[in-house]
Amino acid sequence: xxxxxxxxxxxxxxxxxxxxxxxxxxxxxxxxxxxxxxxxxxxxxxxxxxxxxxxxxxxxxxxxxxxxxxxxxxxxxxxxxxxxxxxxxxxxxxxxxxxxxxxxxxxxxxxxxxxxxxxxxxxxxxxxxxxxxxxxxxxxxxxxxxx
Amino acid sequence: xxxxxxxxxxxxxxxxxxxxxxxxxxxxxxxxxxxxxxxxxxxxxxxxxxxxxxxxxxxxxxxxxxxxxxxxxxxxxxxxxxxxxxxxxxxxxxxxxxxxxxxxxxxxxxxxxxxxxxxxxxxxxxxxxxxxxxxxxxxxxxxxxxxxxxxxxxxxxxxxxxxxxxxxxxxxxxxxxxxxxxxxxxxxxxxxxxxxxxxxxxxxxxxxxxxxxxxxxxxxxxxxxxxxxxxxxxxxxxxxxxxxxxxxxxxxxxxxx
Numbered sequence: 001x002x003x004x005x006x007x008x009x010x011x012x013x014x015x016x017x018x019x020x021x022x023x024x025x026x027x028x029x030x031x032x033x034x035x036x037x038x039x040x041x042x043x044x045x046x047x048x049x050x051x052x053x054x055x056x057x058x059x060x061x062x063x064x065x066x067x068x069x070x071x072x073x074x075x076x077x078x079x080x081x082x083x084x085x086x087x088x089x090x091x092x093x094x095x096x097x098x099x100x101x102x103x104x105x106x107x108x109x110x111x112x113x114x115x116x117x118x119x120x121x122x123x124x125x126x127x128x129x130x131x132x133x134x135x136x137x138x139x140x141x142x143x144x145x146x147x
Numbered sequence: 148x149x150x151x152x153x154x155x156x157x158x159x160x161x162x163x164x165x166x167x168x169x170x171x172x173x174x175x176x177x178x179x180x181x182x183x184x185x186x187x188x189x190x191x192x193x194x195x196x197x198x199x200x201x202x203x204x205x206x207x208x209x210x211x212x213x214x215x216x217x218x219x220x221x222x223x224x225x226x227x228x229x230x231x232x233x234x235x236x237x238x239x240x241x242x243x244x245x246x247x248x249x250x251x252x253x254x255x256x257x258x259x260x261x262x263x264x265x266x267x268x269x270x271x272x273x274x275x276x277x278x279x280x281x282x283x284x285x286x287x288x289x290x291x292x293x294x295x296x297x298x299x300x301x302x303x304x305x306x307x308x309x310x311x312x313x314x315x316x317x318x319x320x321x322x323x324x325x326x327x328x329x330x331x332x333x334x335x336x337x338x339x340x341x342x343x344x345x346x347x348x349x350x351x352x353x354x355x356x357x358x359x360x361x362x363x364x365x366x367x368x369x370x371x372x373x374x375x376x377x378x379x380x381x382x383x384x385x386x387x388x389x390x391x392x393x394x395x396x397x398x399x400x401x402x403x404x
Binding site for chain 1: 255256257258260261262263264267268294295309310329331333391392
């Protein structure tokens, strides 16, 4: 679990640095969420601690709505844990869909709490979801999971 | 040797000499003739050099590797020197843009990965004299305000954050309103009357209301104006003047009062 936590925290840090390099967090996929989803496949029983670690890694940067971030991340972790009972979560396509939906959920909730919802923001959330899904597929292709 | 054979040999040598003299004397042919004559010498010299160099090949390979290593080190040094020069130039530009500010120069470290929370982490904090609520600027205009300070870092709330609110005025008409971030690369100027004198291209400055923010600093330019008949108000979209997408060096100004 230590390795999983380290991977998630590193992904969040990489996301922050990439956002700075690119100039806007809108153009960077939610790497911390992808890391959470992928690492949970290795240690499904640790879904709650891993979700909390991911929330903490993102909360380092949050200036408001920290509670909402924790709740959303635990909901994402719980939903992915539940999905393990019904589907083959090692499937990269399913991981990509989950990562995309999770990204839309997280950013959508923070935008709603910030009263920032507008048509451009909705379009950007959709973009972020698609981009995160694509990044999840790329991650799976680069580091396929062991059967 | 037979006298006839001797004569033939002499005639041949004489002929050869004459041809040679002709070739060397006539300038266009001389060059080609010399190249042909000298070729064996060139070849011989190359062969001799090769024989001399062969024993030194292992040491030459080592020397080459050392030189390559040294070249890489020098390239890194030049690269870091260039970066230092660029930072120095950026700092000079900032000091020139805000000569009397008494602010602290800082470098951007990272940006919030949550897209709706538009914040920037800088490498200066309380120990460097950065105080909360102070204004942050770059050479083009206002970047945002200091939100939190730690010992050696500080978090900047960018103008585009949905929680950013700065009293603003239109430079041309002196209409005042509130500049609010929209969560992406734009801001909105609100609380303007329906008939407010504002148009696309107008420059928006800080109004200086409340005392914490100095008056007259450039915030951005109006790109779109919407007249909301039902609400009896006007709303303007403002593009920040500061290059918020590529911030590297910023100046943290102390609060006005």
